[in-house]
Amino acid sequence: xxxxxxxxxxxxxxLSAGNARSVVYRGLLATKSSNYLVVLSGFFEPxxxxxxxxxxxxxxxxAVTDSRGDEIPYAAFIAPALLAVSAMNGAIxxxxxxxxxxxxxxxxxxxxxxxxLGPLDVALGEIALALLxxxxxxxxxxxxxxxxxxxxxxxxxxxxxAVLLIAFGFASLGMAITSYMKTFQQMDWITFVMLPMxxxxxxxxxxxxxxxxxxxxxxxxxxxxxxELVRGLTTGSVGPWMLVHVLYYLVMIAxxxxxxxxxxxxxxxx
Amino acid sequence: xxxxxxxxxxxxxxxxxxxxxxxxxxxxHNLRRLKNYGWTVVATAFGTPLLYLFAFGVGLATLxxxxxxxxxxxxxxxxxxxAPALLCTAAVTxxxxxxxxxxxxxxxxxxxxxxxxxxxxxxxxxxxxxxxFVAIRMTVTCGIYFAIVAAFGAVQSPAGVLGVAIxxxxxxAFGTPLMAYSASLTEDRGQFAMVMRFIVVPMTLFSGTMFPLxxxxxxxxxxGWISPLWHSTELARVTSYGMTxxxxxxxxxxxxxxxxxxxxxxxxARITARRLNK
Numbered sequence: 001x002x003x004x005x006x007x008x009x010x011x012x013x014x015l016s017a018g019n020a021r022s023v024v025y026r027g028l029l030a031t032k033s034s035n036y037l038v039v040l041s042g043f044f045e046p047x048x049x050x051x052x053x054x055x056x057x058x059x060x061x062x063a064v065t066d067s068r069g070d071e072i073p074y075a076a077f078i079a080p081a082l083l084a085v086s087a088m089n090g091a092i093x094x095x096x097x098x099x100x101x102x103x104x105x106x107x108x109x110x111x112x113x114x115x116x117l118g119p120l121d122v123a124l125g126e127i128a129l130a131l132l133x134x135x136x137x138x139x140x141x142x143x144x145x146x147x148x149x150x151x152x153x154x155x156x157x158x159x160x161x162a163v164l165l166i167a168f169g170f171a172s173l174g175m176a177i178t179s180y181m182k183t184f185q186q187m188d189w190i191t192f193v194m195l196p197m198x199x200x201x202x203x204x205x206x207x208x209x210x211x212x213x214x215x216x217x218x219x220x221x222x223x224x225x226x227x228e229l230v231r232g233l234t235t236g237s238v239g240p241w242m243l244v245h246v247l248y249y250l251v252m253i254a255x256x257x258x259x260x261x262x263x264x265x266x267x268x269x270x
Numbered sequence: 271x272x273x274x275x276x277x278x279x280x281x282x283x284x285x286x287x288x289x290x291x292x293x294x295x296x297x298x299h300n301l302r303r304l305k306n307y308g309w310t311v312v313a314t315a316f317g318t319p320l321l322y323l324f325a326f327g328v329g330l331a332t333l334x335x336x337x338x339x340x341x342x343x344x345x346x347x348x349x350x351x352x353a354p355a356l357l358c359t360a361a362v363t364x365x366x367x368x369x370x371x372x373x374x375x376x377x378x379x380x381x382x383x384x385x386x387x388x389x390x391x392x393x394x395x396x397x398x399x400x401x402x403f404v405a406i407r408m409t410v411t412c413g414i415y416f417a418i419v420a421a422f423g424a425v426q427s428p429a430g431v432l433g434v435a436i437x438x439x440x441x442x443a444f445g446t447p448l449m450a451y452s453a454s455l456t457e458d459r460g461q462f463a464m465v466m467r468f469i470v471v472p473m474t475l476f477s478g479t480m481f482p483l484x485x486x487x488x489x490x491x492x493x494g495w496i497s498p499l500w501h502s503t504e505l506a507r508v509t510s511y512g513m514t515x516x517x518x519x520x521x522x523x524x525x526x527x528x529x530x531x532x533x534x535x536x537x538x539a540r541i542t543a544r545r546l547n548k
Contacts, residue, residue, distance in 0.1 A: 056476070
């Protein structure tokens, strides 16, 4: 890239023009003109799950003991988990399928990086888009929970930033992983990692049904921390241990951002 | 059969064979195409049932038994109750994969249906070939599913093996109308994402799969009544653990599923013929 101006050499300034908002703006325009209905409809998925499991299955299960030993109704147990899952799904789909398409087919990033935008601008811009979508779903779902009486505490208000934190973690890491993908079929492996995480991260029943070894494995996975964090907030069982979950995501975000930026630089600016 | 092609038969002969065996050629083509994503098919065919069985049949079942005792759901273990539903859902999942984007691709992005039609195959042969292929894929997937479910001890009667055929019938009853719809689409404006979100997902959640349909408010039970998945799951429960059900209701299940599959099939063939002969 011999045309790059000398002021962009070295440090963060070589990676960013501080203009991630133009990437966001472009994304919003593209959504508005093409698939906003698809985006909006994503809100319904966790609601369907909540109605099916919470109301239908809930009457079989009755009350559930959460990780702190409190008895809570089944619907109130799974609702926060579904919220965390929808944050993960939204972020992953935005940062994998959409990014994959833009990277491999529409060559969007090559165009962006040929301008003054740097890889960090692109990464942050794409992640911000994923977060906007996550924020939209989280607001809607928290309102549904409120209407159904599933927010058991005022702490539930903090579930909103918690969901954004979860989405940020998955989006930043997901984009880095996507950069290694070359075909649509490889993308199926992402689904293959997400499905067990969705099913086993104490989403539908407490972790205590598993033997200790499996519990340990699940506790190492990011979604479990997200589920525990959101569940603690909406049910009001809050304590200093929740900072561990927050820390987990902060580390994940930092690693993901470094990783993604390096990959974008290696792919397009080397 | 493919040997005839390589031997460069007389055009008239090649044409006659193509017309005669058209359906099988289309099926064969699709089976070969499957090799492109063979590992995904194998991994999902084995992995998905195992995951769902552990999650719901073992994990959730533990919780339900803890809270409500043995035989809390429909008088049997939760694993036994949920297994036929998972089997039938697997067929519906294959149908929703194979009868959406693949069909649009055949008309639009990689318009192989037009090529086949020029080969010359009749439109109905193309439709039959695709449906036959999907039925084969469903049978293999559900066969593996059934073997795993049986290994978990979740099948109480030998008649339970009929569940594979029932699941395939249910998958076709959902799939052929979907194929007709897909064949009628000329532009991709996210319709398939909508079908997944507002038909496939609610259908799998509200068809009496994870819990009996009667558990839902009456206002939502109609979803099950019109859902092919509910009809196939109920039938599969009868064969798997002898769920008690009036005979007339079992007959209704079969008639409804066959009727849906047949109507969808005819519609798909008509729409395809109209589109290819334009």
